[in-house]
Amino acid sequence: MKPAPFAYHRPETLAEALDLLARLPNARILAGGQSLMPMLNLRMATPDHLIDLGRVSELSGISETAAGLSIGAMTTQRAIERSPLARAGCPLLLEALAHVGHQATRNRGTIGGSLCHLDPAAELPVAACALEATLTIAGRSGKRSIRFDEFPAGYLTPRLAPGEILTRVDLPRREQGSGWAFEEFSLRAADFAVVAVAALLALGADRRVRRASIAIGGLGAAPVRLAAAESLLVGHPCDAERVADAARAAAELRADGDEVYPAEYRRHLAGVLTRRALERALARGRKGV
Amino acid sequence: MAGDLSPGFLGRSVPRVEDARLLRGAGRFADDIALPGMLHAAFVRSPVAHALLRSVDLSNARALPGVRAVLTYADLRPQLRCDRIPLALPSAMLRFDVDPFCLAQRELCYAGEPIALVAAESRRVAEDAARLVELDFEALPAVVDARQGLQSGAPKARLDCPDNLVAQTVLEYGDSEGAFAAGSIRVTERFRIHKGGGHSIEPRGVVARFDAVEDMLTVWDGTQMPHRAKAVLVASLGLAEHQVRVIAPDVGGGFGPKAVFHPEELAVPAAAMLLQVPVKWIEDRLESFTATVGERVQEWEMEAAADREGRLLAIRGRLYHDHGACTPYGVALSYNSATNLVGPYVLPAYHLEIQVGLTNLVPAAPTRGAGRPQGTFVMERLLDGIALQLGIERDEIRRRNLIAPAQMPYATPIVTRDGKAMTYDSGDYPECQRRALAAAKWSEFSGRQAAARSEGRWLGIGMANYVEGTGRGPFESAAVRVEPSGEIRVTTGATAQGQGTKTMLAQLVGGVLGVPLEKIHIVDGDTAASPLGLGAYASRQAVTAGNAVVIAARLVAEKARKAAAAMLEVAPEDLDLADGCVRVKGIPGLKRSLADLARALQGTPGYALPGDLEPGLAAASDFQPGAIAYTNGTHVVEAEVDIHTGAVRLDRYVVVHDCGRMINPMMVEGQVLGGVVHGIGATLFEWMRYDESGQPLCGTYADYVLPTADVVPRIEIHHMESPSPLNPLGIKGAAESGTIGAASAIASAIEDALKPLGVRITDLPVTPARLFALIRAAEQRRDSR
DSSP states (O other), X not given: OOOOOOEEEOOSSHHHHHHHHHHSTTEEEESSOTTHHHHHHTTSOOOSEEEEGGGOGGGOOEEEOSSEEEEETTOBHHHHHTOHHHHXXXXXXXXXXXXXXXXXXXXXXXXXXXXXXXXXXXXXHHHHHHTTOEEEEEETTEEEEEEGGGOEEETTEESOOTTOEEEEEEEEOOOTTEEEEEEEEOSSTTSOOSXXXXXXXXXXXXXXXXXXXXXXXXXXXXXXXXXXXXXXXXXXXXXXXXXHHHHHHHTTSOOOOOSSSOHHHHHHHHHHHHHHHHHHHHHHHHHTO | OOTTSOTTTTTOOOOOTTHHHHHTTXXXXXXXXXXXXXXXXXXXXXXXXXXEEEEEEOHHHHXXXXXXXXXXXXXXXXXXXXXXXXXXXXXXXXXXXXXXXXXXXXXXXXXXXXXXXXXXXXXXXXXXXHHHOXXXXXXXXXXXXXXXHTSTTOOOSOTTSSOSEEEEEXXXXXOHHHHHHHOSEEEEEXXXXXXXXXXXXXXXXXXXXXXXXXXXXXXXXXOSOHHHHHXXXXXXXXXXXXXXXXXXXXXXXXXXXXXXXXXXXXXXXXXXXXXXXXXXXXXXXXXXXXXXXXXXXXXXXXXXXXXXXXXXXXXXXXXXXXXXXXXXXXXXXXXXXXXXXXXXXXXXXXXXXXXXXXXXXXXXXXXXTTTHHHHHHHHHHHHHHHXXXXXXXXXXXXXXXXXXXXXXXXXXXXXXXXXXXXXXXXXXXXXXXXXXXXXXXXXXXXXXXXXXXXXXXXXXXXEEXXXXXXXXXXXXXXXXXXXXXXXXXXXXXXXXXXXXXXXHHHHHHHHHHTOOGGGXXXXXXXXXXXSSOOOSOTTOHHHHHHHHHHHHHHHHHHHHHHHHHHHHTSOGGGEEEETTEEEETXXXXXXXXXXXXXXXXXXXXXXXXXXXXXXXXXXXXXXXXXXXXXXXXXXXXXXXXXXXXXXXXXXXXXXXXXXXXXXXXXXXXXXXXXXXXXXXXXXXXXXXXXOTTSOBSOOSTTTSOOXXXXXXXXXXXXXXXXXOTTSTTOBOOOTTHHHHTHHHHHHHHHHHHTGGGTOOOOXXXXXXXXXXXXXXXXXXXXXXX
């Protein structure tokens, strides 16, 4: 359990990091290391160069924008957890973060690291999916933006071209009168989710669902939006029957499985957690908090 | 008999003498040992469960800078006296012995079996080189299920064995057939139990140095049994006893697997001798998963017969036990499972056919509980089944079957390995159960259960009784010596892995000699310090080494009294020992310190020793317990089941535990608590899985789930003290006991929570998906009615 040999680089600016990434063959970005370090030790990852973004200060920090929050990709999960801005502006993200690892791992783990690692059972990608996060990606030729749901390209694979680095995550501010909930099933509090559901519901003045955004992780390679369930809800008053219909739609998604958590069980969990998330989101939305 | 032990020392929770050093990071574990010129080893391991090795290409690995040697079986064989590691333990059950090789010779029999040893300037380089070794092998079909492997036409797990049935026996007494014909109640179940491990926080580790000047092999080995390791090394390497010293340094947890001699413990010393440099190997966690022994895979097909009152008449059935790929530790597991099934109950007739199968999995060997949790699980589940059929309470059916205190000592009809009746020495089982039920407020639970059900919450309570045979012999040795400086030096064959063995022994010696603990220096786990010894297994060291040090310390105290009597010119009866001195009773100031006496008994050139005594203020004892001392306990646990997900949460756990007289109740509680948590893990979380080709599916603690603080309930431990008549101190072991009742109690609580659905728990572990499937099936049964 010792990593294969690699060269370690620690740039201090984004430009420097982009330059190293463009120049060095078989290089990987180190963005907190809470997944990559164990993978190196298990030799599941064997890069020749490791580019540590830990000292690139321009990539961390939380600020308010007109639309919501802008979070630097290298902002630690703990810093977001402790940020009053994040707490007020994006409570769904905060609720998801409470399920992410231990405080010790959140001290090091970053939002960008988690989104780019894209573990199928990780919480932050599920939250980012439901929140319709916008990702800013830098390359040597400039910057581009991509919505999170277009970001996953497959298992543990983000849609990043060679030489590109995720720099920023933009999240919309919570709307007045909207409710949110993050539900997950795991054996222990700090574990990756078996299945996780993030739900956002905005209610209109007529108490009908104006907007619904539900994302689910743990079924396949990457989180997905529950489009079928969302369309069952939007435009209707949200009662127990509607919630049950949405949960049934979630339980019909395709799922991968294994001996401990078979596909059928994961699908069932998808239904249970979707129902629980919608119930809680709805209760919050109704209270108008 | 323990009258001369100062009450301040026995039965008191004195702080552990080990802790100040360990907590300050001053411990010396195998990996803390660094020797000049030392090389670091990594092993090339079998990537498959079963294959024939055609060839091994070492050239790329050997060419890597920093690599000193890459050794195969052929390279090490000239160092060895025998082809295989001589580990066979005598057993009438075994049809043949399957001793392991220190490195695979030709046939690869489990994924993780060591094939080659790389010695390099760092572990990192050794691992780089290990990856460059190219193996050419012919894959063979693997046996991954012991029972399937015993069917005709199954592939052989080892081509070098006649078949897969490595051991078989029938354990029987009484008239089972007659009992089943006469019995009015019959419960039939199949139970399947999974594989788990010891998972000590410190993995295994070996550092070996052969000193050519002294012609001496020294091995620092994170083992529970250094004397056995030494005996194996002497036999394997052809060295004389005086040329081999095995030291167990600080060891970070054992739990059974470190009692077994593993192939690396020979390969590393053999490499150190061949290369003439010290070699260190520290197991990494992936190796713990694939190459360290574990246990618990069993399948039982069982039937119980009882009368209308629920009194057991007979139990019969079959046990299929997975023994893995070789037999490094005899057949203790299936034997313990079979005999411990009887538990604290009167069972008039018993017939169990045991078949032990070889498989292409890492060998099975004792892990905390050593087969007993499985047997207890079967018995407790059958009792719950009978109670359900008869409609009587689970506590009541047990009350009707428990051995009464008046029956103690209770000779069961089982004849043990040494030809004697398996006899429970002491205990009050009904009182133990009564206290546990009272502490858990068992009788009030149904009210809370009903209230919770009306809120849609599914609560249940479960219980289990068990016994554990502890303090296994044949002996443990100890010597106590008062040095002229006043230091008390205790040497023993006992070996510590974090249990507090030093504290336990120091507390006893201090109690007898009247000296503070800090004056007492315990040397354990070193074959040079203690010529004889057995070590840590079978919850035995307090019983065996504890009594040995007390006997030796009493001899020292007696001699100190005689010497002081001669020097002070008083009668020995007028003297007592306190504060490191022998004092004349009632005359303050008239005394001799133990140091003075030790100096006097060390002799002055030309002068006689005081009182014509033999030289030295020292004594030794090899305490041989006449028989097994039986610890017992009752567990009661409350569980809540989320019927929508199958998740189980444990809310409250009560243990009443009786290990005879306690030396240090705080340490007993630590042992029991740890055991219960291990049992919770084995019931709800831990599951060492393999695919159908024998590939391990768990290699990290993300795949193999240990119970963490957030899933362990408050565990309340109460003590009973039924002294054992089998040893002077009246003590019994406590190390494994906590593990034994957990699965049974938890399964019973889950069934109780789901009683309206009629779910039966027969397979472990109870994972959420499995439990949900049972709930779903029960709901479908109910709805189709």
